[in-house]
Amino acid sequence: MTITIRVPPPLRACCDGASELSLSAPTVRAALEQLERSHPSLYSSICDETGRVRRHVNLFVNTSHVRDRDGLDTALAPGDVLTILPAVSGG
């Protein structure tokens, strides 16, 4: 159940410069829980202390936004890519 997490440039300092991380998790929520343990600074940049994904952070499983699937309960399959992206900034 290995999946890839793509880390955006502003957050790579939270994981020693890595642009990708690999881990095994059955859902997006489980993947975030693993990040909370392994990379707490990265996790706290994605989720606030209540566990909610920050308002201006978007999570995609492959090309689908998790809000269009099952939110944090979206299932992950081997080879999936979980992409973390800041929302568009500007106006």
Added chain:
Amino acid sequence: MPERVVLTIGTKKGVFVAQASNTRRRFALRGPFGQGVGVYATLIDTRGRPTLYASSCNAFFGMKVLRSTDLGKTFKETKSAPAFPKEDGRALANIWSLEAGGDRKDLWCGVEPASLFRSEDGGDSWEMVPGISNHDHARKWQPGNGGLCLHTIVRDGNRMHLGISTGGHYLSEDGSKSFTASNQGVGVGFAPDPFPEFGQCVHKIARHPDAPARLYMQNHGGFPERPDIGVLRSDDHGRTWRSIAKGLPSDFGFPIVVHPHDADTVYVMPLDASTRTCPGSAPAVWRSENAGESWKRLARGLPKKESYFTILRDAMTIDELKSPALYFGTTTGQLWIGRDGGEEWSCLFESLPPIHCVKVAVV
């Protein structure tokens, strides 16, 4: 090493550091540091080797605390920032105040939603202070225009004064274990009861370290029908307050600053309450040398017209040299210096991002 004057300037686009010799003739600017996001609080910690701290309000990725041990040449994030316990249900929205504590590495941090945090290791780990953060009143406080923020921390041994907008003035006399709303004489213009127990929109509190019983407050004034609530003084450790606004063009404003060598000398920056810009579009700092009994306008060198900026609550400060200089930063990005205690003003930097806060230290 000769004395240096160091300024930290928190802006909408990060923190800047300006440095000069003690003549203050020319300031060299460094920065911006951070991720180009808002900085609402800085601290120049002069206990031992000078250390600079800055909050970093990242709307995308949350709040960070930045630290510099090389006098603002570089900044790095501390290992963690204040965060509410998971079961609390609140999430940090901003960091509004950073203050040095009693021990060498002791720091205090006021945040939004209004709560207090403490670090005992120079900002690498933080604990919420329950005495105020979980106060019976805490869930009844309402956000002001800037949010529900704990923006002022004034320490005096075991005594601690907090300014909360809108919560009012809270006083601890047991080393921050417990806090009491202490707002007798602190009014509001936005509720039927002009003097409630709590819920005031305190903008800033200041004191002189040698006169701990004397406190000054810039409260949210500007209500014609309640003219005596904006600029206040306490002579009993903040238990009771009275108006000292007589003689000012407006009792609305944000910062209030005390002279470093004279507890009777206090400075405010009156603003028009509706536009929150300087009355008559002509900025001026007002100084009292008798603890607010009378006021003098200080504007030599400042624009005489067509200036429409705001000076936010932490955007005015004063250094501790023998003849101190005042500094204020504007929401239009100018940083002004008022030499000789504000008698003569000039603009140090004309085109910074909007300025949230200015701190100064002689190191």
